[in-house]
Amino acid sequence: MLLRRQFLASPLLLVPYPAWARSLKAGPIEFEVIRRGRSSRRYLHIHGNESTAGEVLRKHMETHLGVAFLIRNSERNIRFEGGELDPNRMFSEEGAQRNLKLLNGSWSPEKLNKALVRLRQHREKILRQILPPAGGLLVALHNNSRGYSVKSELADSDEVALNDESNPHEFFLATQVQDFRILARSPYNAVLQNRRPQVDDGSLSRLASARAVRYVNLEAGLGQFARQREMLDWLERNLP
Numbered sequence: 001m002l003l004r005r006q007f008l009a010s011p012l013l014l015v016p017y018p019a020w021a022r023s024l025k026a027g028p029i030e031f032e033v034i035r036r037g038r039s040s041r042r043y044l045h046i047h048g049n050e051s052t053a054g055e056v057l058r059k060h061m062e063t064h065l066g067v068a069f070l071i072r073n074s075e076r077n078i079r080f081e082g083g084e085l086d087p088n089r090m091f092s093e094e095g096a097q098r099n100l101k102l103l104n105g106s107w108s109p110e111k112l113n114k115a116l117v118r119l120r121q122h123r124e125k126i127l128r129q130i131l132p133p134a135g136g137l138l139v140a141l142h143n144n145s146r147g148y149s150v151k152s153e154l155a156d157s158d159e160v161a162l163n164d165e166s167n168p169h170e171f172f173l174a175t176q177v178q179d180f181r182i183l184a185r186s187p188y189n190a191v192l193q194n195r196r197p198q199v200d201d202g203s204l205s206r207l208a209s210a211r212a213v214r215y216v217n218l219e220a221g222l223g224q225f226a227r228q229r230e231m232l233d234w235l236e237r238n239l240p
């Protein structure tokens with residue numbers, strides 16, 4: 001939700017909506033939380049090495065209402081139980097189990113089980129905080145470099161709008177058809193993933209899709225600050 005223009009004109013006029021910063025800690029994961037005003041918008045930066053996305057979100061929260069969660073970590077994976085975990089693979093049992101096995105090949109089945117039990121408690125605590133209230137929107141910002149692009153998502157998508165095919169690294173991924181329909185009219189690439197049965201990789205987009213939560217993933221190449229900011233602004237102006 002954009003603040004009204006008169007509030008943007010002078011920093012002093014931002015006073016009615018001061019930003020509050022605090023921490024959310026759940027086991028191995030810690031987020032910086034920026035809250036401004038009252039809004040059902042939620043924003044997430046979950047991969048610490050995707051620094052452009054973090055900078056875009058921080059800038060965005062200077063002028064927009066909602067709650068932003070920024071992971072306190074400088075790498076993609078977090079340290080967990082003496083091993084590693086991709087924080088965007090922990091949102092289902094199945095996904096977390098696969099990711100923990102992949103990243104911690106030397107763990108025994110007992111060790112893996114213990115880690116999964118611990119993770120279960122943290123997962124619900126995190127979800128209670130970051131999922132938006134009914135009808136609200138959660139926007140997750142990511143960066144990619146080489147390899148991954150909108151083309152990687154085509155086979156898993158229910159609908160596709162390749163509006164900017166020459167920039168495949170920049171795209172929206174929506175889990176609700178109403179949001180996709182709007183994003184598909186943008187000058188940017190957009191895909192919808194809401195029905196097609198998929199491998200549950202434990203990512204937040206899969207969870208959002210399964211729970212019918214309004215969720216948009218905003219992907220841009222690492223370093224594409226202006227581009228990612230422009231896309232977030234477009235989303236902000238056009239999605240309810």
Ligand SMILES: [Zn+2]
Nearest residue numbers: 047050142143
């Ligand atoms: Zn990411």
